Amino acid sequence: MAPSISYDAVLSAFDDLVARKSIYYAPRTTTKFDDDGFAFEFHISTSLSKKPQNGDPVSGHEDPNAKKPECFGPGSDIGNDDPATLLANIHGTHLLVVNKFCMFRPQLLLLTSDSYRRQWEPLDLDDLAAACTVLTSLDASPQVVIYNCGPRGGASRQHKHLQVLPRPPKLFPDEQSESKAVPYKYFLRYLHDIELRSPEGQNRLFEIYRDLLAEAKESLGGNLEDSDYIPHNVALVKEWIMVIPRRSADFEGVAANTPGMLGSVWLTSEEEMNRWKQIGPRRVLAGLGVPA
Numbered sequence: 268m269a270p271s272i273s274y275d276a277v278l279s280a281f282d283d284l285v286a287r288k289s290i291y292y293a294p295r296t297t298t299k300f301d302d303d304g305f306a307f308e309f310h311i312s313t314s315l316s317k318k319p320q321n322g323d324p325v326s327g328h329e330d331p332n333a334k335k336p337e338c339f340g341p342g343s344d345i346g347n348d349d350p351a352t353l354l355a356n357i358h359g360t361h362l363l364v365v366n367k368f369c370m371f372r373p374q375l376l377l378l379t380s381d382s383y384r385r386q387w388e389p390l391d392l393d394d395l396a397a398a399c400t401v402l403t404s405l406d407a408s409p410q411v412v413i414y415n416c417g418p419r420g421g422a423s424r425q426h427k428h429l430q431v432l433p434r435p436p437k438l439f440p441d442e443q444s445e446s447k448a449v450p451y452k453y454f455l456r457y458l459h460d461i462e463l464r465s466p467e468g469q470n471r472l473f474e475i476y477r478d479l480l481a482e483a484k485e486s487l488g489g490n491l492e493d494s495d496y497i498p499h500n501v502a503l504v505k506e507w508i509m510v511i512p513r514r515s516a517d518f519e520g521v522a523a524n525t526p527g528m529l530g531s532v533w534l535t536s537e538e539e540m541n542r543w544k545q546i547g548p549r550r551v552l553a554g555l556g557v558p559a
Contacts, residue, residue, distance in 0.1 A: 357400055373433075
């Protein structure tokens with residue numbers, strides 16, 4: 268990462284984009300909810316209402332006959348209509364940019380420089396090396412890197428990208444004793460003995476991820492439609508990495524990405540939250556993943 272990129276610089280760039288209305292970021296309300304020992308936070312904001320969903324055009328809601336907006340490369344479906352969204356070039360393999368549709372301040376994307384890479388691919392060494400660089404460079408405020416692998420993992424865009432979000436103060440994997448409250452199968456490794464700043468540590472992280480992905484694939488069994496695509500979620504912080512196998516993109520009409528599987532559910536209305544509560548949040552997560 269370029270030495271000039273710091274957490275303060277990221278916040279400054281984010282706030283400028285918000286002020287100029289180049290990105291969508293609106294106030295949110297948060298409702299806490301406990302479902303039989305699993306803690307949920309329902310975040311509601313209109314900033315996600317214009318976000319394009321899987322299969323939508325780049326703009327999400329504009330005339331499909333209109334000229335395609337500028338994107339991050341000829342193979343990209345992620346809009347790039349303000350050059351100030353680009354924060355840094357990471358290792359020549361990834362671009363760190365500000366997300367256009369934000370629930371949190373700041374909210375970033377880590378895109379592959381090769382715009383033809385696709386979101387249904389598993390992570391590779393370059394992806395994880397770039398993620399480690401971002402995590403360790405923005406440590407003035409702890410971050411979490413997530414990956415929604417393909418539509419069944421909660422992805423809405425095809426250009427391969429990870430997301431970088433402010434780390435919640437507590438996530439259930441922080442407790443090293445296995446939680447019996449988690450309603451789905453997950454695969455977790457702690458990273459206390461790995462230096463994420465070093466190439467050796469990044470190589471070791473990639474080996475761990477591949478092992479976790481193999482376990483996730485085995486847990487899916489007959490639920491794999493394509494042997495080359497393993498639907499899963501990834502959450503990475505400096506202390507641990509977790510892989511969550513996914514059976515479905517939605518359950519009874521509600522959906523979740525990686526944060527949602529961790530209990531941070533992003534919504535656009537109270538009606539959506541009430542639907543979650545009506546179905547039962549634990550039941551939703553079990554339906555989206557592999558039941559524990």
